[in-house]
Amino acid sequence: MSNTAKMIVDKDFIISTIDNRLYGSFIEHLGRAVYGGIYEPGHPQADEQGFRKDVLSLIQALRVPIIRYPGGNFVSGYDWKDGIGPKDQRPDRLELAWRTVEPNQFGLNEFVDWSRIAGTDVMWAINLGTQGIDDARNIVEYANHRSGSYWSDLRIQHGYTNPHSIKTWCLGNEMDGPWQIGHKNAVEYGRIACESAKVMKWVDPTIELVACGSSGSGMATYPEWEAIVLDHTYEHVDYLSLHSYYGNHENDTATFLGRSLEMEDFIRSVSATCDYIKSKKRSKKKLSLSFDEWNVWFHSNEADKKIEPWQIAPPQLEDVYTMEDALVVGCLLIALLKHSDRVRMACLAQLVNVIAPIMTENGGAAWAQTIYYPYMHASIYGRGQALVPLIQSPKYDTNTITDIPYLESIAVYNEEASEVTIFAVNRDLTNSLPLEVDLRSFGNCTILEHLVLENSDLKATNTSAQPNRVQPHNSGNAKSDGNRINASLSKASWNVIRVSLH
Numbered sequence: 457m458s459n460t461a462k463m464i465v466d467k468d469f470i471i472s473t474i475d476n477r478l479y480g481s482f483i484e485h486l487g488r489a490v491y492g493g494i495y496e497p498g499h500p501q502a503d504e505q506g507f508r509k510d511v512l513s514l515i516q517a518l519r520v521p522i523i524r525y526p527g528g529n530f531v532s533g534y535d536w537k538d539g540i541g542p543k544d545q546r547p548d549r550l551e552l553a554w555r556t557v558e559p560n561q562f563g564l565n566e567f568v569d570w571s572r573i574a575g576t577d578v579m580w581a582i583n584l585g586t587q588g589i590d591d592a593r594n595i596v597e598y599a600n601h602r603s604g605s606y607w608s609d610l611r612i613q614h615g616y617t618n619p620h621s622i623k624t625w626c627l628g629n630e631m632d633g634p635w636q637i638g639h640k641n642a643v644e645y646g647r648i649a650c651e652s653a654k655v656m657k658w659v660d661p662t663i664e665l666v667a668c669g670s671s672g673s674g675m676a677t678y679p680e681w682e683a684i685v686l687d688h689t690y691e692h693v694d695y696l697s698l699h700s701y702y703g704n705h706e707n708d709t710a711t712f713l714g715r716s717l718e719m720e721d722f723i724r725s726v727s728a729t730c731d732y733i734k735s736k737k738r739s740k741k742k743l744s745l746s747f748d749e750w751n752v753w754f755h756s757n758e759a760d761k762k763i764e765p766w767q768i769a770p771p772q773l774e775d776v777y778t779m780e781d782a783l784v785v786g787c788l789l790i791a792l793l794k795h796s797d798r799v800r801m802a803c804l805a806q807l808v809n810v811i812a813p814i815m816t817e818n819g820g821a822a823w824a825q826t827i828y829y830p831y832m833h834a835s836i837y838g839r840g841q842a843l844v845p846l847i848q849s850p851k852y853d854t855n856t857i858t859d860i861p862y863l864e865s866i867a868v869y870n871e872e873a874s875e876v877t878i879f880a881v882n883r884d885l886t887n888s889l890p891l892e893v894d895l896r897s898f899g900n901c902t903i904l905e906h907l908v909l910e911n912s913d914l915k916a917t918n919t920s921a922q923p924n925r926v927q928p929h930n931s932g933n934a935k936s937d938g939n940r941i942n943a944s945l946s947k948a949s950w951n952v953i954r955v956s957l958h
């Protein structure tokens with residue numbers, strides 16, 4: 457096979473009109489995500505509510521459409537009522553998921569206020585670990601019912617006359633995991649998820665619900681968990697969740713870069729399981745997927761074992777991301793786009809300080825990690841229609857994964873802006889990759905810009921001292937000739953080729 461990669465893109469070969477919520481994220485009461493991350497009264501950049509404006513502007517630039525909150529493992533022991541009402545009456549609680557103390561100075565109403573400023577919607581996860589049907593219906597009544605009932609009037613008394621209108625709700629978190637507070641087997645979870653779903657939708661029929669799938673494809677109960685849970689919940693829920701984290705534990709970068717192929721396999725088999733239950737139930741409904749936790753996570757594993765318990769907001773899960781992690785995140789974003797007909801929502805886990813694209817210092821600076829850039833590019837330029845990528849690429853094998861294409865790519869057509877954006881990763885660690893794109897159904901094309909994220913050191917990071925060591929440049933060499941594009945993709949690079957169709 458030649459060492460040139462070829463791609464055909466045709467505007468009639470559409471995967472999906474992308475749901476913008478594919479570019480969602482996640483904030484958990486964990487480590488310094490909330491306290492010292494998005495909320496830090498007394499910080500020089502804090503507004504009158506204690507929200508850090510420097511962090512907000514980094515988030516606004518990402519155009520995050522939806523944020524999952526308040527957990528994660530945290531939510532399975534959380535009483536949402538601890539986080540409402542006068543702050544001086546809120547309790548300090550032992551938080552058992554991450555062994556910290558939760559001061560409850562930031563809760564539901566603060567998050568809704570903050571999310572409006574951040575320009576994002578809320579995806580609220582309810583506690584199905586230590587709580588159940590009653591709290592499930594009560595929180596929907598508090599958040600979404602207009603007035604004239606105990607919980608809606610309490611919200612009004614707390615200063616929020618208008619309902620929050622939270623549309624998207626997760627029915628618990630990773631309930632298949634033995635580490636979860638209130639862990640359940642699939643039948644136990646399926647039953648409580650079904651009964652909670654019913655009452656939540658009776659309170660507010662406009663909401664959408666996400667049932668918990670497995671917390672990873674490596675779980676012993678996967679995919680039987682999905683089948684049993686959906687047997688109980690299929691007609692009551694709108695999405696099934698997937699979670700997956702990737703790491704370079706063996707320092708084998710070639711394999712690490714191929715992990716997005718495993719993400720695609722995971723999506724395919726969860727889709728098949730949903731369709732099996734659809735046929736079993738003779739249902740007309742096709743269930744969508746919410747990949748509501750995904751990222752690279754491994755750098756902080758050892759440091760986290762040494763953290764003293766029962767502190768408020770210690771530095772937990774603070775992965776410092778490298779250039780190669782950004783390439784993996786780029787490949788994972790492309791994998792999500794390739795399955796965007798089925799995966800309608802996804803959340804990069806997480807957003808600030810905790811396995812996050814944004815880092816802060818308490819009382820100090822905020823900056824963008826390496827993975828911030830592919831996420832930002834996809835969120836900004838990846839809106840419109842995902843087009844089928846017909847790709848011919850040279851491939852490589854590693855000891856664990858075979859047939860990994862050097863080129864990972866997809867194109868998104870934004871009809872309104874009359875633009876096509878090609879996202880491409882060159883997985884080759886030693887050679888640049890010639891790329892030919894045939895945009896046959898489009899007219900004359902002009903290159904608007906070719907953004908590239910690359911670094912001679914794959915382990916390069918951005919830190920407080922060097923916040924801009926890894927950042928994109930726009931000196932990529934893509935050229936157009938009619939409706940054909942040629943580029944040479946630098947070794948180990950993330951590329952965004954923006955094409956105007958005017």
Ligand code: AHR
Nearest residue numbers: 484528529530629630805
């Ligand atoms: O995102 C960190 C943790 O990973 C979440 O709390 C949990 O849901 C998952 O295991």
